[in-house]
Amino acid sequence: MDTVYILITGFLSVVLINNLVLTKFLGICPYLGVSGRIDMAFGMGLAVTFVMTLSGTLTWLIDHMILMPLGLEVTRYVCFILVIASAVQLVEMYLRKFFPPLYESFGIFLPLITTNCAILGLCLFLNLWGTESLLEAVVLSVGGGIGFTMAICIMAGIRENLMMVDVPEPLQGAPITLITAGILSLAFMGFAGII
Numbered sequence: 001m002d003t004v005y006i007l008i009t010g011f012l013s014v015v016l017i018n019n020l021v022l023t024k025f026l027g028i029c030p031y032l033g034v035s036g037r038i039d040m041a042f043g044m045g046l047a048v049t050f051v052m053t054l055s056g057t058l059t060w061l062i063d064h065m066i067l068m069p070l071g072l073e074v075t076r077y078v079c080f081i082l083v084i085a086s087a088v089q090l091v092e093m094y095l096r097k098f099f100p101p102l103y104e105s106f107g108i109f110l111p112l113i114t115t116n117c118a119i120l121g122l123c124l125f126l127n128l129w130g131t132e133s134l135l136e137a138v139v140l141s142v143g144g145g146i147g148f149t150m151a152i153c154i155m156a157g158i159r160e161n162l163m164m165v166d167v168p169e170p171l172q173g174a175p176i177t178l179i180t181a182g183i184l185s186l187a188f189m190g191f192a193g194i195i
Contacts, residue, residue, distance in 0.1 A: 003083050003158050004104065005105040006136070007135065007136065007139045010123040010136060010140055010143065011139050011140070011142070011143040012141055012143075013142035013143075014122075014140050014147055015101060015143045015144075015146050015147040015150065016147070016188065016191050016194075017024075017191045017192060017194055019148075019150075019151055019188055020118040020121060020144055020147060020148060021147070021148055021151040021152070022121060022139070022147075022151050022185045022188040022189075023039050023185065023189055023192070024118075024121065024189055025185070026085055026118040026121040027048070027116050027118030027119075027121075027147075028181075029109075029115075029116070029149055030044055030048070030109055030112065030116060031148075031151060031155060031181070032155075032177060032181065033109055034106070034152065034156075035152050035155040035156040036107050036156065036159055037156060037157040037160065038153060038157055038160060040102075040105055040106070040156070041152045041153050041156035041167060042149065042156075043099075043105075043106070043155055044106065044109065044157070045145075045148055045149025045150075045152050046074060046112060047058075047091045047095070047106075047141070047143055047151065047154060048114060048116065048118070048119065048149065048152075049115055049145025049146060049148065049149055050087070050091055050126075050145070051084065051087040051091055051116075051119055052092075052118070052122055052141050052142075052145040052148065053122055053138065053141045053142050053145055053146050053147075054083075054087040054141075055080070055083050055084045055087050055119055055122075055138055055141070056119075056126060056137055056138070056140065057141055058083045058084050058087075058135070058142065059076075059079070059084075059126070060078045060123075060126050060131060060134060060137035060141075061134065061137075062079055062080075062083065063076060063079075063126075063127065066158070067079065071172055071182070073112050076124070076127075076155050077120075080123045080124070081114075083118060083123075083134075084090060084114055084116075084119050084123070085114045086112075087098050088110075088111065088113045088114045090134060091093040091110070091113070092110055092111065095110065101160050115150060118144070118148055118152025122140070122141060126140060126141075138164055144145075147148045151184075151188075154184065155180070155181065155184065158180055158184070159177065160178070160180060162177075162180070
C-alpha cells in the first residue's frame with residue numbers, strides 16, 4: 001500500500017506540482033513553437049510522452065545496471081542523449097509511415113525533440129529524485145510526458161482563443177504568448193507544497 005501511495009503522489013507531483021515545463025521551465029522551445037493549434041500540440045505531446053517514457057525507463061536501467069556499477073557516471077549525458085535520439089528516430093519513422101500530414105506539420109520540431117531539455121532533464125532528475133525502482137522510473141517518466149502534454153495543450157487552447165480576441169498591436173504574437181506562458185506558470189506554481 002505504501003508503494004502505491006508513493007507512485008500516485010510521485011505521478012501527481014511530476015504532472016502538476018513539479019511540471020517540467022511550467023515550474024522547471026524545461027522544454028520551452030516546442031512548448032511555444034508547436035502550441036499554435038490544439039491538434040498539433042496534442043500530437044507533439046503524445047510524441048514527447050512516448051519518447052520521455054522510453055528514454056526515462058531505458059536511461060534509468062542503463063544508469064543503474066551499467067554506469068553506476070562500473071563507475072562510469074561521467075558518461076551519463078552522452079548515453080542519455082544517444083537513448084533519446086534513438087527514441088526520437090522511432091517516433092519520426094512511425095509518424096512518417098502512418099501519419100504523414102502530422103509528420104509534415106511538425107516540420108523541424110519533430111527532430112528537435114532530441115534536444116528537448118525536458119526529456120534530458122527528466123532522465124537526470126530520476127537520479128536526483130532518488131528513484132529507487134524501475135517502476136518508479138516508469139511512472140515518473142509517464143507523468144513527465146503527461147505533464148508536458150497537458151501544459152502544451154492548455155497553452156494551445158489559450159492561443160487558439162487569443163486569435164479571436166482583440167489584442168493590442170504591440171502585444172500581438174510572441175509578447176502575448178510569453179505573457180500567457182508566464183501567467184500559466186504562476187498558476188501552476190500555486191500547487192507548490194501540496195506534495
